[in-house]
Amino acid sequence: MEKLYTYLTNINLDVFMAMILAVLFSAEQLFTSVSSLFKRTTHLINNVLLQFGYLLLNLVLASLVISILNWANANKYGLFNIIETPYYIKVIVGIFCIDFVNYWAHRLNHTWEIFWRLHRVHHSDTIMDSTTTYRFHPLDAFTDNLSGVIAALMFGLDGSILIFWLVLYIPLLVLHHTNFIMPNWFDRIFGKLIVSPNFHKIHHHQNQEFTDSNYGLIFIFWDKLFKTFRQIPVSEIKFGLTEFDKPERQGFWFLLKSPFVNVKKNS
Ligand SMILES: [Zn+2]
Numbered sequence: 383m384e385k386l387y388t389y390l391t392n393i394n395l396d397v398f399m400a401m402i403l404a405v406l407f408s409a410e411q412l413f414t415s416v417s418s419l420f421k422r423t424t425h426l427i428n429n430v431l432l433q434f435g436y437l438l439l440n441l442v443l444a445s446l447v448i449s450i451l452n453w454a455n456a457n458k459y460g461l462f463n464i465i466e467t468p469y470y471i472k473v474i475v476g477i478f479c480i481d482f483v484n485y486w487a488h489r490l491n492h493t494w495e496i497f498w499r500l501h502r503v504h505h506s507d508t509i510m511d512s513t514t515t516y517r518f519h520p521l522d523a524f525t526d527n528l529s530g531v532i533a534a535l536m537f538g539l540d541g542s543i544l545i546f547w548l549v550l551y552i553p554l555l556v557l558h559h560t561n562f563i564m565p566n567w568f569d570r571i572f573g574k575l576i577v578s579p580n581f582h583k584i585h586h587h588q589n590q591e592f593t594d595s596n597y598g599l600i601f602i603f604w605d606k607l608f609k610t611f612r613q614i615p616v617s618e619i620k621f622g623l624t625e626f627d628k629p630e631r632q633g634f635w636f637l638l639k640s641p642f643v644n645v646k647k648n649s
């Protein structure tokens with residue numbers, strides 16, 4: 383157990399994510415025509431450029447997050463610092479707690495205008511593939527770190543439990559965005575517990591009713607519990623947002639400045 387702990391907490395999560403993405407991007411290409419490679423590469427570059435900005439900001443924020451978590455643990459803040467709990471229970475329950483806070487943080491990203499302007503960059507993608515995983519506005523690093531810190535402060539979790547949650551979440555996050563459509567049996571079996579890739583694709587539908595559904599990150603039961611779960615066939619989904627449909631609104635520079643401009647629908 384100690385070996386597993388040391389191994390998992392020493393993983394470089396950025397490299398881990400890049401490796402999974404490289405494998406799945408290549409797998410997608412095997413099932414796509416060679417002529418699509420140029421279009422896919424342009425799409426990849428736009429999304430990778432956004433991710434560079436995100437990672438730079440994340441790097442700056444990382445030491446601040448670690449300091450806050452160390453301070454909170456030293457002062458015994460949070461539920462698990464009040465109730466004496468074995469570490470492995472903290473890991474298991476902590477993963478659910480972090481996912482729960484992230485479900486609500488994701489809902490707030492869709493509800494509060496200031497957060498939506500950042501988060502809509504992720505939703506703007508009209509072509510869904512593994513590289514959509516990288517399509518987040520750099521300033522989204524603030525809101526993502528904030529939800530991790532809030533979860534840790536509320537429940538008294540240290541940074542290692544956040545890492546355990548990320549090690550589970552990152553492969554699923556990339557899988558959510560691949561252009562593979564999962565068979566129905568996958569949704570029937572795994573969809574009882576986790577957010578299957580098909581469920582997350584529904585979250586990327588242009589139709590508002592579906593954009594504002596399936597907010598879960600790892601576990602689907604938050605959506606079922608709070609009545610935000612929707613299910614339709616993936617073949618009926620139109621990806622993106624109508625206000626970002628034009629090709630000139632899909633490039634890196636437009637996406638970077640988009641939170642600060644009024645992007646009107648159909649103009
Ligand atoms: Zn969303």
Ligand SMILES: [Zn+2]
Nearest residue numbers: 504559582586
């Ligand atoms: Zn997504």
